[in-house]
Amino acid sequence: MELRGFLYGFYERRLLSELAGGRIPNHIGVMVDGNRRWAKQFNAPTSQGHQAGADKIHEFLGWCQELGVKVVTLYMLSTDNMSRSSEELDLLMGIIANTLDRLDDDANISVNAMGAPELLPDYLAERLNKLTARTPVREKIHVNVAVGYGGRREIVDAVRELLHDAVAKGSDISALADTLSVDDISRFLYTRGQPDPDLVIRTSGEQRLSGFLMWQSAYSEFYFCEALWPAFRKVDFLRALRDYAGRQRRFGT
Secondary structure, eight states: OHHHHHHHHHHHHHHHHHHTTSOOOSEEEEEOOOHHHHHHHTTOOHHHHHHHHHHHHHHHHHHHHHHTOOEEEEEEEETGGGGSOHHHHHHHHHHHHHHHHHHHTOTTEEEEEESOGGGSOHHHHHHHHHHHHOOOSSOSEEEEEEEEEOHHHHHHHHHHHHHHHHHHTTOOHHHHHHHOOHHHHHTTSTTTTSOOOSEEEEOTTOOSOTTTTTTTTTTOEEEEOSSOGGGOOHHHHHHHHHHHHTSOOOTTO
16 A cells, blocks of 8 residues: 555656646636446445535635635536435435535535526525625635536526517517526626636546536536546646646647
């Protein structure tokens, strides 16, 4: 174990040296996938996998702060996940609530909630609102927490809010339809005012977006990692950053 730890540390330092002075993503989206499968490997209850995944989130945010990543969007609970058993959902909601409390304790983090609060238990929706309203003592990183989130729903919500805003201002809807632009819709997304993600990481070997940041990730770079989220290591993260730094971003060309 000592030799393995030494080799791991050596490899981590090597990856860091390769990244020194390189291009670090400003905004990273992360699909924290694989908690249930991780628990199954150890014949452990699903809740243990979700807790291990929550612990990994805080470790990951520490890595991001060390490396200078400014914005992180965490896909924690999708609208599709809401169809799971009530028992699993209750446990998962409690773990998410504890995760929010830990984020609240970090003076370096600001938080934005993404999703449909009406789908969540009142206590969780209230914690998200409170955390979003809080101003950090010294912001080092901004975290978007996607809970009860669906990419298609986000776009529908943005268009709906855009139309309500136009009506409230007395604008002609027909004229709006003729002049509607990408920027008009972007102004009403959950991530309004933020840069789009430069890099989107998905763990667990799955290679699909599952509705995550469908609008914002149009020109993002994607990195798919085989590791299950609770087993995601710093070297896995550094490999993703190295891969990103070596790409030539073309933005659709």
